[in-house]
Amino acid sequence: MSGVGRQYGVLAEFDTPADVMAAAEKVRDAGYTQWDVHTPFPIHGMDEAMGLKNSKVGWFTFCGGMTGFFGGNLMIWFMNSFDYGIVVGGKPLYSPMFAFPVSYELTILLSAFGSLFGMLFLNRLPRLHHPLLKNKRFAKVTHDKFYVVIETADPKYSEDETHALLEETGSSHLEVVKE
């Protein structure tokens, strides 16, 4: 466990969105999996350039929404009809009509929770530290620079080849990021 000084990955800096997009396509075509692109603002078409599939957050949203809808109905049926029946306005003890607005609100609430917590879970957030954050140069990612970072954890990673690939993409600056 050498800890400090272990390589996290290699960082390549670019000056324009078009350069980083072209670089992402090359890295994608080279078959890397453990890598990411960091930009000051969202770039349209980047997910395709990176070969990213549709996010899995939608499934969390869907499950949250379903839970909200059926949970809401179940709650209203249990409270007003099964456990302690109350007649209101001559209506049935349980009807999907009056249960709907509340269930619908719960659908929205729980699907929003599903989206938020699903996103946090899939991004492994919150976390206290990330190796890139102590890299001085990387701070410019919030200003005017664009970065491709390939992690050493990638099965295809090899110091020479990965460096060569990133140099080929026309990066203006290459740097090894320490853990």
Place this chain on the structure above:
Amino acid sequence: MSTPTKNNQESRLDLSKWAGLPNKLIAIGLVTVVLGLVVPAWHKTFAYSYLTAFMFFLSLMLGSLFLVLVHHLFDSYWIVPIRRFLEHLSCAIPVMAVLFIPIALFAGSIYPWMSVDGHDHALDVKRAMYNPWSFYIMSAALFGVWYWLSNGLRSASLEQDRSGAASCTVTMRRYAAVGIFIFAITLTLAAFYWMKALEYQWFSTMYGVYYFAGSVWVTLATTYVIALVLKNTGHLAPIIQKGTFKDIGTLFFAFTVFYAYIHFSQYFLIWNAAIPEETFWYVKRENGVWWSVGMLIIFGHFFVPFLSLLRIDAKHCLPVMVPMVVWAWLMHYADMSFNIKPVHNPDGSGISFGSLVLSLGTMAGMAGLLGKWFLKEFLAHPPFPQRDPRVAETVGVYVEPVSASSSRGSGQ
């Protein structure tokens, strides 16, 4: 086949063998009209089938007008490729006005309020709206206003094709800013006069927005398939993007929810208040076959499209979307029938042979007439806005902004 060199873009869809279709449909429609007028037992069925078909196609026209209006209001770029054919669809007012003539002529036997003698409290309080003078003047005014609005928008758009002047965009925005209010009021009046008035005793302030939601929904479905066909024939190929389809699909999905929201709200408020003046409308629609049509609307108009379009990639998946478009037409027709036909068939006795023939025939005839008109208009003009300021953005090209000084020099 004798000129193989002509088609080097061989993948293009060739629709020449379908060229006779509109005329055939018009012929079917004319036969239906004759049948409806000749067979005495079919008179009423014909009248209500005709009205249903009319309201169906009016939906397309008003829905198109709405999409053109919101395009200018939000200054959106994604709708530019499809705006021209929407402008043509919204300009179909003269055709719709001609199609309205039979309704105007037979209004006395279609709208029960026209033949109420003596006192009817439910009608007396609404006489300001429901009297023959109001009906005819208002109907004429609606067509007039729509004609002014849709043609104003289209002629500014066509003018921009020629001149490229930015002032045309400003003109269209002015039309849109005023037009959206006029649109909301006139659409509501149309839904009230021509559809809701069938049961004059009824109250529903949501009826206008209900017709609007269904109309834009079916228009978006139609837009999707027209855009797809025009892309494959090559007319829109230079400009239309994969994203355009995704955006139309997404808006269609949004209106699936919006329609359900509105229709549920209308039902829920009436169900909850349980006032006889309001509930009778839905009680009648629980009889016989109308119960099934109501269920079809709940599940087919909402749940089926909602669940199948939930995934983001479904919106540009053609095996999902193309059947969905056909399904949307069926559902909108079911919705229009649910609103109109119980007046004629309150017991919901099964679908008779006559009503099936007359429904299909009137739909075919109007589709043929509007299709023929649309093709004529579409082929007479450039297929998409040629010099809209947003064209470059639509196709994803970055255009260097002209600096202030040089634009002042070369402006006008």
